[in-house]
Amino acid sequence: MDRFQKEITVSKAILERRSIRRFKPDRLTKEQITYLLNLACAAPSAKNSQPWRFVVVMDEQERERICDAMEQGLKRFDGRVGSAWHSLSIMRQAPVNIFIFASGIRDIRLERTILDTVNDMACAQSIGACIENMLLAATGIGLGSLWICDIFYAYEELMQYFGKDETLVAAVSLGIPDEAPGMRPRKPLEEIVEWR
Numbered sequence: 704m705d706r707f708q709k710e711i712t713v714s715k716a717i718l719e720r721r722s723i724r725r726f727k728p729d730r731l732t733k734e735q736i737t738y739l740l741n742l743a744c745a746a747p748s749a750k751n752s753q754p755w756r757f758v759v760v761m762d763e764q765e766r767e768r769i770c771d772a773m774e775q776g777l778k779r780f781d782g783r784v785g786s787a788w789h790s791l792s793i794m795r796q797a798p799v800n801i802f803i804f805a806s807g808i809r810d811i812r813l814e815r816t817i818l819d820t821v822n823d824m825a826c827a828q829s830i831g832a833c834i835e836n837m838l839l840a841a842t843g844i845g846l847g848s849l850w851i852c853d854i855f856y857a858y859e860e861l862m863q864y865f866g867k868d869e870t871l872v873a874a875v876s877l878g879i880p881d882e883a884p885g886m887r888p889r890k891p892l893e894e895i896v897e898w899r
């Protein structure tokens with residue numbers, strides 16, 4: 704693990720992370736991805752449930768098959784999901800895509816009770832913490848990342864393709880950045896914080 708560690712503070716990683724939408728073609732190593740996954744799994748989770756599950760796609764042909772399945776799903780939306788097509792093109796050129804599944808979240812197509820929703824919210828927050836850890840760890844070792852929820856537009860097709868019991872909740876594309884965007888605008892605290 705230490706092999707990749709650089710002297711980068713947490714606040715520096717937080718401030719330097721960007722959504723990267725253009726990657727160099729260089730392949731990443733299994734070791735690098737294992738490093739990221741270990742840090743991702745160090746995230747807190749509701750009742751320490753650790754609901755995250757990962758499918759790491761590094762093989763080009765497998766990536767194409769998955770992206771083809773996503774394309775089928777996007778076609779159902781008839782041009783109304785422009786940003787999702789962009790996400791798909793990024794996934795097609797990313798050397799690594801990690802698909803994140805949650806073992807505790809009900810399939811999004813199912814009805815929910817309030818208690819199910821409470822459980823799913825806690826589970827989703829746990830997964831969010833895990834993904835953010837992964838992105839910050841990637842920044843720390845000079846990798847670019849993109850958190851992708853546009854996969855939901857092809858939920859049927861992707862769930863069918865993966866054939867897993869767990870619920871697909873996100874994808875993360877990873878690679879060496881081929882762009883260096885500045886920080887995207889943030890709302891000022893005055894607009895979003897109420898002090899009491």
Ligand SMILES: Cc1cc2nc3c(=O)[nH]c(=O)nc-3n(C[C@H](O)[C@H](O)[C@H](O)COP(=O)(O)O)c2cc1C
Nearest residue numbers: 720721722723786790849850851852853854886887
């Ligand atoms: C839950 C979540 C889902 C996202 N889904 C997508 C996506 O499907 N496609 C995409 O290009 N960016 C996606 N993003 C990236 C956001 O657009 C990005 O974080 C935001 O514009 C701020 O830019 P920054 O990450 O560079 O700070 C997602 C981010 C989050 C947290």
